[in-house]
Amino acid sequence: MTVDHFLTYLQHEKRYSPHTIQAYRIDLLQFSDFLLTTFELELKDAAYIHVRDFMVWLMDHGNSENSVGRKLSTLRSFYKYLIREQVVRVNPMSFAKAPKVPKRLPVFVDDQKLDQLLDSKEFFDESFPSVRDKLVIETLFGTGIRLAELLSIKESDIDFYETSIRILGKRNKERVVPVSKSLMSQIKAYIDLKSLQNFNNKTGVLFVTNTGAVAYRTLIYKIVHRYLTYISTQEKRSPHVLRHSYATSLLNRGADLNAIKELLGHSSLAATQVYTHNSIERIKSIYKQAHPKA
Template sequence: MIIAQFLTYLQHEKRYSPHTIQSYKTDLLQFSEYMQQTFELPLTEVGYVHVRNFMVTLLEEHVSENSVGRKLSTLRSFYKHLSREGLIPVNPMTLVKAPKVPKRLPVFVDDQKLDVLLDSGEFFDDTFPSVRDKLVIETLFGTGMRLAELLSLKESDIDFYGATVRVLGKRNKERIIPIGKVLGDQLKAYIDLKTLQNFNNKTGVLIVTDKGAPAYTKLIYRIVTSYLTNVSTQDKKSPHVLRHSYATSLLNRGADLNAIKELLGHASLAATQVYTHNSVERLKSIYKQAHPKA
């Protein structure tokens, strides 16, 4: 099946993460099902008009412009690969334009709210699940790493002497992230407590479930969402929000944009510059509150 062959290509040659590959798979299966049910066409016989109909149908079903754009991006990669392999005569994505997406600022949680959550002593206890949950939030906010990077992080990736963690990012690109003393101490305490649980954890993965198995995506989402609910009323409460919070906090405290880019593992500065908008909005808010002519 050409979808399976394409996913294998993404895994072994492009070295995409399992999470990204799953997203591609979901999009392609949805598109394939639509083509079969609506036009009775195999993917190799799809044309521009069929893709356009698919896009219009999604928008009519109130799928967001962001989601539609992502699905079209998946199809572009897919058909570019088929064209390169000589499996289709014409690339149907050549003339397809994605819908305009309104610019949205990254959602983040204020430092003060995270301080209340992590330092008040109100929300966590000394049990293993609670210590683990707190470490998950501390690590995401204290390093800005992605969810997939956290899930793959191993105890051996932590350099306590150098106060750094080694992270394997997108496309197997490695980077070193410094950690503060508080996070370093919590990592030590968590690992000691995990050792006392006598888990049979042969993988060496840092974050594990209550029974010692490697943590998974839904568990981390559940941890982050449940605890952020205690201090934030905003709708979006995901691991990526803590990554945004990390970057925004650094920028608000004068960190160099290029340094933030390296810490986040962004391929280009353009991806990092979105955080400057949050910083400008914060300055505007301060101005309006403090200046007599505002």
């Protein structure tokens, strides 16, 4: 099956993550179902008009511009692969343009509020789940790593001497992220506490569930959402918000943009530059509050 061949190519040659490959699979199956039910066509028989009708159908069914753009990106990669493999001769994506996405600034939480949360004894105790939950927040905010990167950290990735963590990023690219001595002490205390738990299956992965199993995406998301609710009323309270908070905090304190790019594991500077908008807005706010002529 062509879709399976394409996904295998993404896995072995492009080295995409399982999460990304699953998203590609869902997008392709959705377009395949649309073609079959609407036009009785297969993927290899699609033309531009069918892609255009698919975009309209997606928008009519409540998909956002971002979502439609992502699905078109999947189709663009898929048909580029089919052209290369000589499965199709004409690329139906040649004239397809993604809908314009309204620019949105990255959502972040003020670092002072995060400090208040993490320094408070009201929300955290000395039990294993509580120590783990606090370390999840501390690590995401203290390193700016992605959720998938957090879940992949093994105890062997932690260098206590150099106070750094080896991170496996997108497309299996490795980078070393420095951490504070305070965070490193918390990691060590957590590992010591974890070793005292009566877990049947010992694992080398850093973050685990209450029963010792490898932590999963939904667990981390719920942890972050729960604790951010205590300090923030904004709608988004995801692990990625802490990544944004990390980058914004660094930029506001004068960190070099290229250094932030490397710390975040961005492949291009353009992805990092979005944080400068938050910094500019903060400067404007300070000016309006402090300058007599503002």
